[in-house]
Each structure stands twice: as structure tokens, then as C-alpha cells.
Amino acid sequence: MNDRMTLAAAALLSLSLLAPAPGASAGADDGLYRDLGGKQGIRNIVATLIPMVLADARIKDSFADSDMQHVGKRLEEQLCALAGGPCTYGGEPMKESHGGLKITNAQFNALTEDLQLAMEQHGVANAAGNRLVAKLAPMQREIVTK
Numbered sequence: 001m002n003d004r005m006t007l008a009a010a011a012l013l014s015l016s017l018l019a020p021a022p023g024a025s026a027g028a029d030d031g032l033y034r035d036l037g038g039k040q041g042i043r044n045i046v047a048t049l050i051p052m053v054l055a056d057a058r059i060k061d062s063f064a065d066s067d068m069q070h071v072g073k074r075l076e077e078q079l080c081a082l083a084g085g086p087c088t089y090g091g092e093p094m095k096e097s098h099g100g101l102k103i104t105n106a107q108f109n110a111l112t113e114d115l116q117l118a119m120e121q122h123g124v125a126n127a128a129g130n131r132l133v134a135k136l137a138p139m140q141r142e143i144v145t146k
């Protein structure tokens with residue numbers, strides 16, 4: 001192989017190393033999605049979370065007029081997408097769905113706590129749970145309005 005060919009081969013090799021694997025969405029890292037147990041794992045976590053939220057005196061009143069089946073479905077999609085899974089969030093932006101609810105920081109933290117308990121109950125490692133919570137943190141600005 002002459003030098004030029006070696007260079008071309010090296011360039012091609014580095015390009016193929018940089019390119020995402022076929023079928024992967026660009027830049028996606030689905031490690032957290034897998035740590036949550038994939039789609040079924042997330043479904044189980046949300047199925048545990050919803051009744052927990054509805055029994056939590058700190059936040060249950062906010063959900064009095066809501067269709068919890070709908071909220072659960074949207075939450076599944078959102079957590080899946082945030083964790084790098086193959087889902088698209090089809091709900092409202094957080095500012096719109098929460099804007100009128102006068103949610104406090106304490107209530108945001110209460111729901112986060114419930115989510116962490118639900119993840120624990122489904123055997124999600126603490127480190128993975130913390131990674132998901134870290135991804136939710138930027139939403140606090142949009143959800144908390146009081």
C-alpha cells in the first residue's frame with residue numbers, strides 16, 4: 001500500500017468509527033434506558049409511581065381533575081426518551097401542562113422522591129436513578145411556578 005492509500009484507508013476507518021452504528025439514532029446513549037429495564041421497566045416504574053402520587057398528601061390534590069392514564073402514558077414516553085430509549089414524547093411542553101398549577105419546589109421534590117422510591121421498588125440501581133433525576137432537574141424551572 002502506498003502512502004496515499006494508507007492515508008485514505010485511515011480516513012475511511014476514522015469516519016466509520018465516528019459514524020453511529022446502523023439503526024442507532026445519532027449520538028443516542030441508551031445505557032440509562034437499559035438500566036431502567038427498557039420499555040417494560042419504565043412501564044412498571046410509572047405504574048407504581050401513579051398510585052404513589054395519588055396517595056401522597058403533598059401533591060395528590062394537584063391531580064384531582066387529571067386523567068391519570070393519560071399522564072402515565074405521557075410520562076412513560078418522556079422518561080423513555082430522556083433515558084435515551086426509542087420513544088418520542090408526544091405530550092405538551094412542561095410549561096404548558098404545569099403552568100396553571102402553582103406547583104412549589106417542595107412539591108417538585110416530593111414527586112421526585114416518589115419516583116426514586118418507585119425505581120428502588122423495581123430494582124433500579126441508585127446511580128441509575130440519580131442519573132434519571134439529574135435529567136429531570138432542568139424541568140424544575142418550567143414546572144415550578146410558585
Ligand code: HEM
Binds near residue numbers: 070075
Ligand atoms: C419531575 C417532575 C415532573 C415531570 C417529569 C412531569 C411530567 C408530566 C407529564 C409528561 C405530563 C403530561 C403532559 C401532557 O398531558 O401532555 C404531566 C402532567 C401533569 N403534571 Fe407533571 N411532571 C412533573 C412534576 C409535577 C408535579 C410536582 C406536579 C404537581 C404537584 C405535577 C402535576 C401534573 C398534573 C396535574 C398534570 C396533568 C395536567 C392535566 O390534567 O392536563 N407534575 N406531568
